[in-house]
Amino acid sequence: MTTQSLEHIALFLGIAGLACFAWPIMMRLSGKGQVEPLGSGKSLRSPLWWAGFLLTIAAIFLQRIASQQDGGG
Template identity: 70%
Template sequence: MALTPQTLSLIALGLGIVGFGCLAGPVILRLTGRGQAEPLGSGKSLRSPLWWVGFVLTVAAIFLQRMASQSGG
């Protein structure tokens, strides 16, 4: 079963939204006062599993979008 470029684009859009949510979620929580900030220089946010999930999903979305655009969308 081959995926059409439109289907790949929709999957990429979904992954991009979820990935961005994972990346931006902790920032939004801290800005609204519902999350605690890490100490300066700890680098803890870059080691959080949620950040890495967001990063991987965003990269996957970019990769799928490139595949969709190259396959004649």
């Protein structure tokens, strides 16, 4: 894969990860989200949150690979 295609994939994964992070927060702020009791420990840790976390980690990993292939150590 070329460096540019890795950067584009990393950008896409980063945007998707951000959307997964932001969606539960936006739903909660709009009043449409499921409200957990305070102190339950599950406030925003939905499966969508974890998907956003994993997509963001993958984006960071791909960006590092692309920067190493480009010669920028």
